[in-house]
Amino acid sequence: MFKSLINYSGVVFLKLLSILPYKLLVSIGYGLGYVAARIPSDRNRVVKTNLHLCFPELDENAIDALSKKHWRLLGRSLVEKSIIWLGSVKQLSNMIEVQSEVDLSDQKPRILVNMHFTGIEGSIILSALAAEKNWPRTSGFFQRMKNPFFNRKIIEWRNRFGGNSIDRQGNSRELIREIKKGGFIIIAPDIDLGTKDSAFVPFFNISTNTITAVSRLAKISGAEVCMMVTALKPDESGYICAISKPIKAFPTDDPVIDTALLNEYFEKEIRLRPAEYYWVHKRFKNRPSQELSPY
Numbered sequence: 001m002f003k004s005l006i007n008y009s010g011v012v013f014l015k016l017l018s019i020l021p022y023k024l025l026v027s028i029g030y031g032l033g034y035v036a037a038r039i040p041s042d043r044n045r046v047v048k049t050n051l052h053l054c055f056p057e058l059d060e061n062a063i064d065a066l067s068k069k070h071w072r073l074l075g076r077s078l079v080e081k082s083i084i085w086l087g088s089v090k091q092l093s094n095m096i097e098v099q100s101e102v103d104l105s106d107q108k109p110r111i112l113v114n115m116h117f118t119g120i121e122g123s124i125i126l127s128a129l130a131a132e133k134n135w136p137r138t139s140g141f142f143q144r145m146k147n148p149f150f151n152r153k154i155i156e157w158r159n160r161f162g163g164n165s166i167d168r169q170g171n172s173r174e175l176i177r178e179i180k181k182g183g184f185i186i187i188a189p190d191i192d193l194g195t196k197d198s199a200f201v202p203f204f205n206i207s208t209n210t211i212t213a214v215s216r217l218a219k220i221s222g223a224e225v226c227m228m229v230t231a232l233k234p235d236e237s238g239y240i241c242a243i244s245k246p247i248k249a250f251p252t253d254d255p256v257i258d259t260a261l262l263n264e265y266f267e268k269e270i271r272l273r274p275a276e277y278y279w280v281h282k283r284f285k286n287r288p289s290q291e292l293s294p295y
Contacts, residue, residue: 007149017082022095025079026236033075037068047071047279049294054204055274069275070118073232077118084121085157089128096125097233100243102226105134107182109223112243113214114140114188114230115266116278119239122230123186126241127161139164139178140186172217179221186228189214189259190266191278192285200288201260204267209286215251215258225250229269231276 017025037044047070051063058066083091096119102110104126114123127138142158142165145151155165164183166174179185189211197216200207218225224246230239247265251258270277285293 004149007147010150011153014082015086017079018086018091022083022091025082026076029076029079030072031075032078033072034068036075037071043280044071046282046295050279050281050283053206053284053294054270066275067279070277070279073118073276074278074280077121081121084124085154089132089161092125092128094238096122096230096239096241098125098129098241098243101245102243104184104243105136107136109179109182109221110184110246111179111214111218111221111223111225112184112186112228113225113262113265114186114228115190115269116188116281117229117231117269117273117276118278119230119232119241119276120188120278122239122241123228124158124161124163126184126186127158127163130162136181136183137162137164137178138184138186139166139175141166141175141188172213175217176221179217179223185217185223187214187217189262190283191281192283195286199256199259201256201263203263203283206284207288208263208284209288210259210263212255212259214262215255218251218258219255227265227269231269231273 047067192209198211227244230241
């Protein structure tokens, strides 16, 4: 009974956040990030460890400043999930602008490779605008949550415009079917999901465990592969969801080479806006040759 009360209270809280004026919501998020950056925690240590590994040229003061900026943006993105999960099409359109170098209504088999910036869930805008723009439905993997109530709710919220959330722990056949039907397939392969179906490839000059799913799915389905980045506008008034032209000559016959190429794209984007990357993830937890984890 008590657990159910907590769960439903969480839903009410998210709904209240979603109806606040957007500027006020953003200010609340920045405040949460300010506090989180200054509380000693395991995730704070993870952020700084990642930054030290990826930017060895920065001194401690620069790392600390970058960490605080990251937490500020992460706090913002957490409260913005109230709009991502519960907001209207108008709210989402006001928050996220789509800029695409490909015709999203052409029904071509296409994989959109997303990455874990703080605005990663900006891909919901593709589902929200699908009917208006004559775009196909959006499918993508989701990671199960430990809380069954919110696991079910978040799938429901993400799919409310006709999207299709596919359990990452299931097989990929459903994704392949969606690709061949011309639906948008969104995959974010820049997290460590274990060594199965993965390869150690360079990322910030570090041998990094990375899933090879994009290469394998593109090869099987014949889909073209485009990068998709949802990043803050320069004035921080919202986000731009930018979709690139297809990557040339991708995939090759070697998924390891393909995966290394994707990591090059990721690193290039991260260096443009380092505070926006999802540094709280233990990106380097699995190590080759029995190396010790840096965490």
